[in-house]
Amino acid sequence: MLKRILVLDDNQHILEAVEEALTYEKFQVLITTDSNNLIEIAKIFQPDLFILDDRLAGRKSSDDICHQLKWHPRFGNTPVMLCSYFYHHGADFSSLPCDDIIAKPFGLDELVSKVNNLILD
Template identity: 85%
Template sequence: MLKRILVLDDNQSILDMVEEALSYEKFQVLITSDSNNLIEIAKIFQPDLFILDDRLVGHKTDGICNQIKWHPKFGNTPVMLCSYYYHLGADFSAIPCDDIIAKPFGLEELVNKVNHLILD
């Protein structure tokens, strides 16, 4: 069975690129920009990994990440943040994510981090 990855971002170009790259690597990928219904979407899709943009219009990613990590069904599911601000030294220590990838990122780096989180 293919590993499932749920990707949340408000940039359609990034969603399309991540979906194409991870689908090529034989992952089942669901992309969305709907942060309001992420848990409901996840209940149906049953992801093995969440990839979240750290800056969503109108939402705080730490709240979304906390919803995932506190949810009884998804508490052990890895969460990776994507951030333009990571390489600028932004402090993400309060966000319960399992990994961070700095934007812009290379597809090889993305695939390596995904493999580390859900295949190792």
């Protein structure tokens, strides 16, 4: 059975590139821009990993989403990876219960490596 990855971002180009790269690597990928219904989407999709954009334009914050996921009875043990342009600029993510962070812009090889480390080890 393919490992499932749910990707939330507000940039359609990033979503499509991530979907294509991870699908090529034999993951089942669901992409969405809908931060308000992420838990409901996840209940249906049952992901093995969440990949979340750090800054979602005009939507619920990734901080809130990350905490919601980690405190949710069904998804508390599901790894969460944040994607952030601000990671290189000294932003402090230590208060977030995410399992990994990838700095934007990222290479697809780096993305695949981090994904494999989170859900295949």
